[in-house]
Amino acid sequence: MTSLESEISTNFTQQQKPGVTVWFTGLSGAGKTTITRALEQELHSRGCKVEILDGDIVRENLTKGLGFSREDRDENIRRIGFVSQLLTRNHVIVLVSAISPYTVIRDEVRQRIGNFIEVYVNAPLNVCEKRDVKGLYKRARAGEIKNFTGIDDPYEPPTNPEVECRTDLETLEESVSKVITTLEELGYLRKSGSD
Numbered sequence: 001m002t003s004l005e006s007e008i009s010t011n012f013t014q015q016q017k018p019g020v021t022v023w024f025t026g027l028s029g030a031g032k033t034t035i036t037r038a039l040e041q042e043l044h045s046r047g048c049k050v051e052i053l054d055g056d057i058v059r060e061n062l063t064k065g066l067g068f069s070r071e072d073r074d075e076n077i078r079r080i081g082f083v084s085q086l087l088t089r090n091h092v093i094v095l096v097s098a099i100s101p102y103t104v105i106r107d108e109v110r111q112r113i114g115n116f117i118e119v120y121v122n123a124p125l126n127v128c129e130k131r132d133v134k135g136l137y138k139r140a141r142a143g144e145i146k147n148f149t150g151i152d153d154p155y156e157p158p159t160n161p162e163v164e165c166r167t168d169l170e171t172l173e174e175s176v177s178k179v180i181t182t183l184e185e186l187g188y189l190r191k192s193g194s195d
């Protein structure tokens with residue numbers, strides 16, 4: 001088989017798979033964006049159709065104008081969930097990266113989408129705060145940002161996620177591999193190397 005035939009074959013077979021939303025939840029700085037970007041590369045290399053919906057980017061367009069009250073946070077998640085649902089039913093693997101601190105709304109989008117994998121990106125608050133990737137924890141501690149998750153706003157951890165990534169204890173590669181294995185086991189992704 002030529003490489004072009006091989007690529008066409010991979011794409012054809014992968015597209016027979018159902019779509020799925022892989023929903024990454026966790027504190028700011030826990031590693032959601034880092035993992036979804038690495039995962040996207042791996043999935044592209046396997047010929048998958050992938051879209052990332054990243055909370056920070058979504059808040060600049062789809063949910064622009066929403067704040068951080070409980071109501072606005074829920075509306076943010078509901079809109080992301082709606083787009084994810086459309087993409088999922090069109091055989092896309094959707095990677096959502098959003099703090100999504102509240103259990104009830106996460107469960108609501110899970111029910112609505114159906115093909116749904118929850119990934120708890122778990123690093124202790126003190127680790128996230130030490131990383132302080134965007135300098136937001138410092139500003140929240142200084143009182144410059146209000147309602148900051150983990151500081152003066154709650155985070156409700158998932159009770160039964162399909163995957164948990166302890167980014168303070170495992171490597172990025174290990175986290176990506178856990179998600180890939182779960183996608184394979186649940187039938188959303190062809191096992192690497194299988195026909």
Ligand code: ADP
Binds near residue numbers: 171175
């Ligand atoms: P979030 O999207 O959850 O706010 P980011 O992905 O933006 O978090 O930031 C996480 C930070 O933690 C990055 O600087 C990343 O390099 C670092 N990090 C250290 N170890 C890991 C790991 N095992 N997995 C993911 N990120 C890690």
